[in-house]
Amino acid sequence: xxxxxxxxxxxxxxxxxxxxxxxxxxxxxxxxxxxxxxxxxxxxxxxxxxxxxxxxxxxxxxxxxxxxxxxxxxxxxxxxxxxxxxxxxxxxxxxxxxxxxxxxxxxxxxxxxxxxxxxxxxxxxxxxxxxxxxxxxxxxxxxxxxxxxxxxxxxxxxxxxxxxxxxxxxxxxxxxxxxxxxxxxxxxxxxxxxxxxxxxxxxxxxxxxxxxxxxxxxxxxxxxxxxxxxxxxxxxxxxxxxxxxxxxxxxxxxxxxxxxxxxxxxxxxxxxxxxxxxxxxxxxxxxxxxxxxxxxxxxxxxxxxxxxxxxxxxxxxxxxxxxxxxxxxxxxxxxxxxxxxxxxxxxxxxxxxxxxxxxxxxxxxxxxxxxxxxxxxxxxxxxxxxxxxxxxxxxxxxxxxxxxxxxxxxxxxxxxxxxxxxxxxxxxxxxxxxxxx
Amino acid sequence: xxxxxxxxxxxxxxxxxxxxxxxxxxxxxxxxxxxxxxxxxxxxxxxxxxxxxxxxxxxxxxxxxxxxxxxxxxxxxxxxxxxxxxxxxxxxxxxxxxxxxxxxxxxxxxxxxxxxxxxxxxxxxxxxxxxxxxxxxxxxxxxxxxxxxxxxxxxxxxxxxxxxxxxxxxxxxxxxxxxxxxxxxxxxxxxxxxxxxxxxxxxxxxxxxxxxxxxxxxxxxxxxxxxxxxxxxxxxxxxxxxxxxxxxxxxxxxxxxxxxxxxxxxxxxxxxxxxxxxxxxxxxxxxxxxxxxxxxxxxxxxxxxxxxxxxxxxxxxxxxxxxxxxxxxxxxxxxxxxxxxxxxxxxxxxxxxxxxxxxxxxxxxxxxxxxxxxxxxxxxxxxxxxxxxxxxxxxxxxxxxxxxxxxxxxxxxxxxxxxxxxxxxxxxxxxxxxxxxxxxxxxxxxxxxxxxxxxxxxxxxxxxxxxxxxxxxxxxxxxxxxxxxxxxxxxxxxxxxxxxxxxxxxxxxxxxxxxxxx
Numbered sequence: 018x019x020x021x022x023x024x025x026x027x028x029x030x031x032x033x034x035x036x037x038x039x040x041x042x043x044x045x046x047x048x049x050x051x052x053x054x055x056x057x058x059x060x061x062x063x064x065x066x067x068x069x070x071x072x073x074x075x076x077x078x079x080x081x082x083x084x085x086x087x088x089x090x091x092x093x094x095x096x097x098x099x100x101x102x103x104x105x106x107x108x109x110x111x112x113x114x115x116x117x118x119x120x121x122x123x124x125x126x127x128x129x130x131x132x133x134x135x136x137x138x139x140x141x142x143x144x145x146x147x148x149x150x151x152x153x154x155x156x157x158x159x160x161x162x163x164x165x166x167x168x169x170x171x172x173x174x175x176x177x178x179x180x181x182x183x184x185x186x187x188x189x190x191x192x193x194x195x196x197x198x199x200x201x202x203x204x205x206x207x208x209x210x211x212x213x214x215x216x217x218x219x220x221x222x223x224x225x226x227x228x229x230x231x232x233x234x235x236x237x238x239x240x241x242x243x244x245x246x247x248x249x250x251x252x253x254x255x256x257x258x259x260x261x262x263x264x265x266x267x268x269x270x271x272x273x274x275x276x277x278x279x280x281x282x283x284x285x286x287x288x289x290x291x292x293x294x295x296x297x298x299x300x301x302x303x304x305x306x307x308x309x310x311x312x313x314x315x316x317x318x319x320x321x322x323x324x325x326x327x328x329x330x331x332x333x334x335x336x337x338x339x340x341x342x343x344x345x346x347x348x349x350x351x352x353x354x355x356x357x358x359x360x361x362x363x364x365x366x367x368x369x370x371x372x373x374x375x376x377x378x379x380x381x382x383x384x385x386x387x388x389x390x391x392x393x394x395x396x397x398x399x400x401x402x403x404x405x406x407x408x409x410x411x412x413x414x415x416x417x418x419x420x421x422x423x424x425x426x427x428x429x430x431x432x433x434x435x436x437x438x439x440x441x442x443x444x445x446x447x448x449x450x451x452x453x454x
Numbered sequence: 455x456x457x458x459x460x461x462x463x464x465x466x467x468x469x470x471x472x473x474x475x476x477x478x479x480x481x482x483x484x485x486x487x488x489x490x491x492x493x494x495x496x497x498x499x500x501x502x503x504x505x506x507x508x509x510x511x512x513x514x515x516x517x518x519x520x521x522x523x524x525x526x527x528x529x530x531x532x533x534x535x536x537x538x539x540x541x542x543x544x545x546x547x548x549x550x551x552x553x554x555x556x557x558x559x560x561x562x563x564x565x566x567x568x569x570x571x572x573x574x575x576x577x578x579x580x581x582x583x584x585x586x587x588x589x590x591x592x593x594x595x596x597x598x599x600x601x602x603x604x605x606x607x608x609x610x611x612x613x614x615x616x617x618x619x620x621x622x623x624x625x626x627x628x629x630x631x632x633x634x635x636x637x638x639x640x641x642x643x644x645x646x647x648x649x650x651x652x653x654x655x656x657x658x659x660x661x662x663x664x665x666x667x668x669x670x671x672x673x674x675x676x677x678x679x680x681x682x683x684x685x686x687x688x689x690x691x692x693x694x695x696x697x698x699x700x701x702x703x704x705x706x707x708x709x710x711x712x713x714x715x716x717x718x719x720x721x722x723x724x725x726x727x728x729x730x731x732x733x734x735x736x737x738x739x740x741x742x743x744x745x746x747x748x749x750x751x752x753x754x755x756x757x758x759x760x761x762x763x764x765x766x767x768x769x770x771x772x773x774x775x776x777x778x779x780x781x782x783x784x785x786x787x788x789x790x791x792x793x794x795x796x797x798x799x800x801x802x803x804x805x806x807x808x809x810x811x812x813x814x815x816x817x818x819x820x821x822x823x824x825x826x827x828x829x830x831x832x833x834x835x836x837x838x839x840x841x842x843x844x845x846x847x848x849x850x851x852x853x854x855x856x857x858x859x860x861x862x863x864x865x866x867x868x869x870x871x872x873x874x875x876x877x878x879x880x881x882x883x884x885x886x887x888x889x890x891x892x893x894x895x896x897x898x899x900x901x902x903x904x905x906x907x908x909x910x911x912x913x914x915x916x917x918x919x920x921x922x923x924x925x926x927x928x929x930x931x932x933x934x935x936x937x938x939x940x941x942x943x944x945x946x947x948x949x950x951x952x953x954x955x956x957x958x959x960x961x962x963x964x965x966x967x968x969x970x971x972x
Contacts, residue, residue: 020463020487020546023494032497032520035513038602042510078511079920080614081886081905083879084913091853091860094876096767096776098847101866105769105851108860 042076044140047132055141055287055440135294141440142291147261147299148449149380149427150350173248182247184239191239194220202227210237218242261350261380262300263292264339266332268357269322270307277387281356282319284385284439288354289315291447302339308362310335329361329400333370340377351379354446357400359386364403371404381427383446388432404430420445459552466556469748470563473739480567480735484541487559495547496520498535504543505587508594509609531763536562538569538717540580553753554760556743557736564735568728571826574720577621582717589710596703605707611923612708616715617722617885618689627695630684631677639670685889685904689924690715692890698899699929708927723829723883730778731825733764737779767847770862772876780846781837785824786817830883838877840869848872878909886912888934901928905936912936921947 099105169182191213197220198209204227212232216222218240226232265285269278292299303318304310307325310332336353344351353374361367374382386401408428410421418438421430422445431442467487474480490498498504500516532554536544544562546555569575579585597605625633677683686692690712694705721728740757743749749757765776788794792812801807824833842848850872854861881887887906895902901924905912921932924947931948946953 019484020460020467020489022460022489023491031508032493032500032513032516035508035510036517037513038508038510039513039517076510076514077916077919078613079916079923080617081888081920082913082916083881083884083886083910084916093770093851094772094872095769095849095851095864096772096847097769097849097864099769099849099864101864103864104861105864106862108853108862 039076043132046076047137048140055283055436055443134290138287138291138294142295142443142447145291145444145447146295146449147263147292147350147352147380147447150261150449151380169247170250171244171247173246173250177249179247179249183241183245186245186247187239187241190242190245194218194223198223198227207237208232210239214238214240260298260300260344260348261296261352262302262344263288263352263354264302264304264336265289265318266304266306266310266336266353266355267318268307268327268329268332268355268360269305270327270360271324272327272360273322273358273387277358277389278322280387280433280436280439281385283436284356284433284442285354286319287439287443288447291443300344304332304335304339306332306335312339327357327360327362328366329355329357330363330367330370333367333374337370337374337377340374340379346377346379351377352381352383353379354383354385356385356387359388359398359400361400361403364399367400368403368407372407375426375428379427381429381446384428384430385442386430386432388434390434401430401432416441462552463555463559466552466743466748467559469743469746470556470560470739473742474563474567474735477742478735478738480563481570482563482566483570485562485566486541486543487546487562488543489546489548491548492523492533493520495533495535495545496523498545499533503535503537503583503586505583505590507586507590507609508597509613510606511613532558532561532760534558534561536565537583538566538575538578538580538721539583542566542569543583551753551756553749553756556749556753557740557757557760557764560736560739561732563739564732565728567735568724568731568825571822572720572724572728573827574724574829577716578720579621579713579717582714586710586714589714592706592710596707600703607926608704608707609711611926612690612711614920614923615689615693616711617718618687618888619691619712619715619719620687621716621719623688623691627681627683630682631674634683635670635674635677638673681893682890685891687887687889689888689890689903692893693901693924693927696893697928700927704927720829722885723831725884726774726778726781726830727825727828727833728778729774730780730782733775733779734782734821737761769864770851772848777846777848781833781842782821784839784842784845785837786821788817789820790815790817831877831880834877834880838873840873843869843872843876848876850875881908881910895933899930901930901932903932903934905934907937911938914938917945918947918952921945921952922950925949 095105097105169179191210194213195206195209198204198212199206201224202209204212208227209223212223212226213220214236215226215231215233265288267281267285273281289301292301301315303313303315305313305318305322306328307323308328308331312335313321332355333353340346340349340351371382384404386398388398405421408423408426410423410428410430413420413422416438418434418441419430419432420441422428429446431438431445433439433442471482475482496519497516500519501512506512532550533547534544536542542562542565544558544566546558550558569578593605593609681696682692690708694700694708694712700708740749740761744754744757765773765779767773767776790813791810792798792814793807793810798810801810824837828836849864850867851862851864854863887908889904889906890901891904892900892902894900903921903924917934917936921934924932931946933947934945936943936945941956941959944955946955
């Protein structure tokens with residue numbers, strides 16, 4: 018029996034590279050199930066963590082195994098001092114139980130994977146961007162993007178030491194010195210290295226050491242001379258960007274029940290996260306309305322809501338006011354996004370407010386109608402009918418729902434009937450490819 | 455690591471070996487301990503052993519372990535890997551305290567003893583590390599030549615089936631044919647000689663002899679046409695030998711994974727016994743080291759903390775370390791006090807049971823006996839008694855639909871019923887018995903599999919996915935017959951197409967149809 022101590026076991030990259038393989042598989046599963054992933058309700062509630070847990074199917078080690086409850090019933094064996102009937106755990110139910118299996122079932126092999134939101138956005142929307150963007154000449158924003166390394170110099174401060182370049186210099190010089198030492202003394206390469214280190218890099222000293230046989234037990238290696246040091250010089254990196262603002266408007270009236278509100282928030286959540294990640298300088302403002310409209314902060318927008326009747330025009334009036342006072346159209350790219358179930362006490366007034374908005378030549382107006390099948394409140398599409406009577410749209414039917422566009426006025430409409438429509442809706446509005454710098 | 459620490463470890467190791475071999479009389483082979491950094495430890499755990507092939511699975515497990523480790527209170531939970539080879543190889547994590555190192559070393563001694571004495575390990579390959587190292591190089595070259603995806607498809611299928619190849623099965627298909635032929639042919643000869651020989655004239659005898667030879671030839675031909683000649687559990691062996699769609703390099707991969715599976719075959723089938731035994735042994739050795747004051751009081755506290763983590767109860771799972779060692783302790787106590795046999799079994803009064811002691815003193819002997827000859831299935835059948843269910847706090851939990859969410863609720867049920875349920879799920883020591891019955895079913899090359907149902911159904915999703923893995927190797931239709939909810943059903947897989955047929959329903963439908971027609 019023996020014990021062997023490995024101080025520096027060669028660190029292989031196996032674990033990491035196979036983990037990357039696994040990650041690649043997860044990516045493709047996420048891509049395939051993107052509609053389901055986006056619709057996961059937990060994503061919005063977990064937002065604070067900046068990562069989300071999503072259930073991923075198909076990454077298990079399949080073998081023949083026993084398990085009587087792969088259907089509805091779930092039971093199992095556990096250990097502990099519990100009373101009869103005591104609750105030992107809980108599991109969230111997904112709102113639309115489409116057999117996705119909520120994922121975090123206790124006891125079962127965890128099928129969830131934790132993914133940063135940014136990463137999800139990257140793989141789902143990497144080809145998208147805000148449409149109809151103009152170069153606003155009047156005011157360009159200087160955006161500090163961070164620091165970038167410009168040049169390599171011989172002088173600098175230690176934290177900016179360029180290790181690789183320094184090593185290369187040291188090796189170049191050492192090789193030169195060594196061959197000189199070997200030439201003049203006839204010693205071995207290893208001894209030449211040792212002598213150099215012993216002589217603190219002084220070549221004459223090193224030759225003397227060997228000639229006089231003063232070589233001590235130094236370890237062979239590369240000696241780094243002050244002259245070898247190389248430093249990085251840095252400069253501030255700036256980029257020029259157009260100003261853009263997105264006004265997110267949402268109907269929170271009584272007819273918008275929990276399920277509709279959730280779909281509306283899910284839609285806007287992804288849009289906001291996408292914009293934040295893709296554009297360095299996009300402002301986002303949030304407006305909620307019932308029979309009157311309020312400007313709220315992001316947190317309240319995604320968490321709080323009022324009750325009451327529905328006057329959609331109030332939201333557009335509030336947005337128009339914001340454009341006039343804070344985001345003049347000559348300086349800003351203005352995007353407006355409105356979500357509602359289409360129930361409106363006064364659709365004509367809303368159409369007039371929309372016309373005022375479009376006349377300002379904003380970059381885009383998007384409207385998403387949340388219209389669940391069999392919904393007692395909705396279904397009469399009051400607002401949508403009023404809009405389509407006023408403007409004409411090209412229609413596209415896809416995945417059992419409707420997408421409209423009017424390119425002249427930059428007016429886009431989508432209809433969401435279930436959570437699978439969130440992703441195609443987002444793609445409907447964010448169709449322009451991002452200009453990659 | 456400091457020299458003094460190393461010297462202490464060596465000293466502890468020496469004493470442990472003495473206790474194990476001389477006092478506990480455990481058979482052992484040599485053990486080499488490597489002290490390694492945590493990152494390496496997690497990698498070996500994820501890969502099951504230090505030289506395994508590359509796979510997304512091991513990457514996934516590495517990520518999982520790393521996340522758990524990063525978030526854990528480090529140094530508490532003892533990580534442990536031991537390889538069944540000669541000498542055995544085991545790993546100690548550099549960051550651990552002396553107490554935890556000692557715990558792991560003592561635990562490893564328990565495992566190595568189990569490997570050495572348990573009869574299911576008698577056919578184990580003792581050079582698996584070298585074997586997989588050689589394989590790794592070839593797999594890498596296949597990946598370069600044929601692409602990762604293509605290699606992965608074969609590897610995943612191999613992994614899905616590799617635990618179904620017993621290391622104790624050596625007979626080839628030809629040998630089986632010969633054995634069966636000899637057995638069947640002999641009968642004809644025996645009949646012939648004993649009853650007719652003396653009565654029949656010589657020329658008639660030749661006729662009969664010819665008839666017999668003809669019949670035998672016919673029998674042999676029939677046997678050779680039957681594939682497999684008798685049902686076989688060695689799924690990979692049969693598929694590699696008989697699939698028409700496998701290339702040589704596919705076969706090479708599958709052969710390697712089959713051999714690797716044979717290494718794991720006894721490990722999987724003795725998990726509770728083995729982990730329980732190692733825990734049982736490490737507690738014994740450690741307690742003695744504390745008695746002898748080779749470890750300090752502080753180290754005792756640190757050990758107690760780590761040991762309690764090893765044996766922690768989990769509300770949604772069974773802990774093999776805790777349950778296994780609990781059963782071993784129970785066996786020892788029962789056979790020390792004579793708590794077994796008919797008289798004992800009939801006892802119901804707890805006061806009598808608690809005070810029962812016939813001073814038999816055969817506990818340790820009994821444990822060693824069981825350890826060398828059992829696997830988990832029998833272990834659970836014989837020793838997971840209703841009393842143990844109560845003692846180990848084992849319960850059944852149920853998921854209850856509460857409309858907005860699910861509650862998981864502990865239920866107190868009759869211990870006897872709980873024990874039966876668990877024992878059933880240990881049938882064939884958790885690897886279901888699946889046999890290939892026909893490799894040319896219906897004459898069109900369909901592979902026909904049969905599951906010997908033993909109380910618990912197969913998981914439907916897993917079964918279907920596994921059949922698709924088999925299809926990737928066989929490339930012709932696959933069928934599996936099993937029982938589900940007490941009804942015979944058949945799974946049919948052809949490519950990505952999956953069909954489930956309920957045999958009873960089919961029969962009913964047929965009957966209804968014929969009734970309608972009449």
